[in-house]
Amino acid sequence: MKIYISGLYSGTSPQPGVGLSRSLRIAYPDATLIGVDYSNRSSGIHWPGFDDLWLQRPWEELDLAAYGALITDLLEGGALWISGTDLEALWLASVFPDGHANLLSPLAASLSRIAKPGVEAHQGLPLQIPPFISTEHSDWDLHAFCRKHDWRVWLKGPYYDAVRTSSWDVFEGARAGLSKVWST
Structure with a gap:
C-alpha cells in the first residue's frame, strides 16, 4: 500500500502530515508513506517516518492541470492520497468533484458548507x-x-x-x- 500525505509543515501553524504519518505507520507498518510538500523550507520534509519525499514546486508555480493528471495516475494506479493542506484540498475537490475511491479528502459540497462568512455548518x-x-x-x-x-x-x-x-x-x-x- 502506497500512501501520499501532504501538508508537512510543523511550525507555528502546523499542518497534519507528520502526525498522520505517525498514526499510519502504527496502523500499517508495511505501507509506503510518501510525504508531499510545496516548499523546501517545510520542517516536516526532514521527518524520518516517511519512506520517500515528493517535493513539488511552490503552489503558485505549479502547472495545476499537469499536476492533476499526475495525481489521477497515482490514484488510478492504486495509491492513496491524504490532503493535509487547505488549498490543496480545495483544488482536489475541483479536480475530483465527485471524489475518488483513493482520495481521502472532502468533496466540494462538504467544503462549501464551511466557507466564511456564512458558515452553513x-x-x-x-x-x-x-x-x-x-x-x-x-x-x-x-x-x-x-x-x-x-x-x-x-x-x-x-x-x-x-x-x-x-x-x-x-x-x-x-x-x-x-x-x-x-x-x-
Whole structure:
C-alpha cells in the first residue's frame, strides 16, 4: 500500500502530515508513506517516518492541470492520497468533484458548507455569526463598514487566514494579500 500525505509543515501553524504519518505507520507498518510538500523550507520534509519525499514546486508555480493528471495516475494506479493542506484540498475537490475511491479528502459540497462568512455548518449550534461584509462590495461601502465598527475588523480568507485591520491602508494591503492567496 502506497500512501501520499501532504501538508508537512510543523511550525507555528502546523499542518497534519507528520502526525498522520505517525498514526499510519502504527496502523500499517508495511505501507509506503510518501510525504508531499510545496516548499523546501517545510520542517516536516526532514521527518524520518516517511519512506520517500515528493517535493513539488511552490503552489503558485505549479502547472495545476499537469499536476492533476499526475495525481489521477497515482490514484488510478492504486495509491492513496491524504490532503493535509487547505488549498490543496480545495483544488482536489475541483479536480475530483465527485471524489475518488483513493482520495481521502472532502468533496466540494462538504467544503462549501464551511466557507466564511456564512458558515452553513454552524446551524443548530448556539453560535452567532458577527456582522460582516463581502469584499465584493465597493470600497466606499467597505470603508463605511470599517468606520462603523471603529476599525475593529478582521479581514478573513474563505477558509482560513485572518488579518486585523486598524486602518484603510492595512485593510487594502491585507485584501491584496488574501486575494493573491485565495484567487478572489
